[in-house]
Amino acid sequence: MTPVRRGNPAWLGHPAILGVAGLAGLLLVIQLLPTLGLVNDRHLPPTSAILAALADELGTGQFWISLKDTLVAWAWGVLIAVGAGVLAGLAIGSVPVLRELTASTVEFLRPIPSVALIPLAVLLYGTEIGSTLLLVCYAAFWQVLVQVLYGVADVDPVAEETARSYRFSAWARVRYVLWPTALPYVFTGVRLAASVALILAITAELVIGSPGLGKDIAVAQASEAVPTMYALIVVTGVLGVLINLLARFGERHLLGWHQSVRGEVIA
């Protein structure tokens, strides 16, 4: 430690203060780059212009409708993907023969980029919300399925055999042995699925033109409303951060009893 550093008050090193300073620094840099003429302001408008455009957007009805469209597609996509992924995962995972049979197919289908389905979605649903949903569900489903499969494979054999020797019914074993073990993995899957679903929802809107924030970004780009475009991109980023925080928060609260979370909090 140098004497200079020791002279700083302790709160200057606090993570929250440093984080806020970092964000403020970013805003300042974006303000200065175009103002000083280092970057063409038709390419990157200064922070003040982006914030003004953001305020404008927040005042229009169209923005809120688009936000709602995006969130509805996102929520349905996550819901369907989680439901299907958990059911399929439990069914496949708890029957060893099924797991062996499907392993190669899952390994093959999972890495197929979901954007490959864009042309198909366009042909099937045009620019309706259905094409967004198709892409969102496809991408999010694999995240959940794979996590549930890991979770089921993680079941303690002693617990499983104990349950068997106490003659638990098949249902009771799923309910009291399999499900609690798999639950943390399910939550990881939900968290991953939630962020992938947002990416795909906005991508679909951007490329296909189904209603939502992504379409608004494409429209802003086409009409050369650059500050509006940046404002909408900031909105999607904030949305992503919020969804991430929400998923983490929900995980910690609903899984508060579980070893993996308890251990994390203590450490």
Next chain:
Amino acid sequence: MIRRIAYALALPLLLFGGWWVLSAGSESFYAPPLSEILTAFGNTWTLSALRSDVLPSLLRLLSGYLLAAVIGIGLGLAIGVNRRLRFTVEPVLELFRAVPPPVLVPVIMLFAGIGDGMKVIVIVFGCVWPVLLNTVEGVRAVDGVVLETARSYGVTGPARITRVILPSAGPQIAAGLRQALSIAIILMVISEMFAASNGLGFTIVQFQRSFAIPEMWSGIILLGLLGFALSLLFRLAERRALRWYEGLRAAQRRAG
């Protein structure tokens, strides 16, 4: 061994056969018979088509991905070892990561036009965040005892990074690189769908717009095969680079 191969092949063959039989008499415009799709596949993706459409896509993908890996690991190391710097930039990085990468396409088009440069920059910008954040996490989680031991044995400077920090952050960095790979494929396709005159994404959209449905299906299948092949390659490379880690984990599992 034979049993394992049989298990691995049974379901794919069944699905493929099912698709073949069910679609054989298909009159549906959007779901042509599989035999027709396969014929279209052979006719469409000839060697010259592969060279003029798939090769440029792959080159963009690889150069963008490699650049993102180098930048991500480099910056991640710098940020990871410096506590103050990490706290300062972390919220900014989280924000950047949360932005869905495809919305970067219109932004980068403003700066870089619609050439190859744009596509590579888009891929770099999209892929760098998972690599960067995972490297930071990996570097942060390096065992304190290992660090101190290395220091007391006089391992400092570049050796400290290449011999101590990088290997122990390796598994985490690999996880970031794996995430980045799938983002890279998505961005390659999207950026070509937006604005291009060649490439896989461009060709598939062309087929869709001209209602060449069997050709479009063959393009989707090719993209799927490409995604599968790349993830397979990645896994082989990962297994080679992290052999010590896999061995360690297997040993721990046996002991535990």
